[in-house]
Amino acid sequence: MFHLRHHDGTVTSFMLGDGGNWKPLAGCWTHKGYETPGLFDPGTATFRLLNSVHDGDAGITFRFGDRGDTPITGDWNGDGTTRVGVHRAAGSVFRFRGAAPDGSDTSVAYGDSGFPVTGDWSGSGRSAQGIVVPGR
Known part of the structure; x- marks a missing residue:
């Protein structure tokens, strides 16, 4: 169940997914200037991304990656x-969907094993990868 709080204090609640092992995501998938929810199923490497904040089916569903991968998001x-x-x-x-200038996917080996993070670390407007290594 998603519960999304808006700036005016109102809350939108809705179901998305089947209650399995889905991991929640958020992003501006449609370049509309606001973020909408999404889900990733690590058992099937399936993404479900909404195009708006509403109850109902995902706006787009696709497979990317392999079983057991951890989802990441960013403006590549x-x-x-x-x-x-x-x-x-x-x-x-790390595998990035649509990151190359021609829109193709790219991959890069980076860091030790740990928790993956992404962000615009340099103010360039582009997200890049990082790794959080517990205890270090």
Whole structure:
């Protein structure tokens, strides 16, 4: 169950997914200037992304990555639209969907095993990968 609090204090609540092992996401998937929810099922590497904040089916559903991957999100190319990616613990490999200038997917091995994070670390408008290593 999603419960989304708006700036005016109102709350929108709705169901998305089937209650399984889905991981929640948020992003500006449609370049409309606001973020909407999404889900990732690590058992099937399936993403479900909403195009608006409402109850109902996902606006787009697709598979990306492999079973057991961890979902990541970011603006890989600086165009203001959030895209998805995955992190694979074995080899600490990041896969970014639609990150290359021609829109193709890219992959990079980075860091030790740990918890994947993404962000615009340099103010460039583009998200990049990072790793949080517990205890270090």
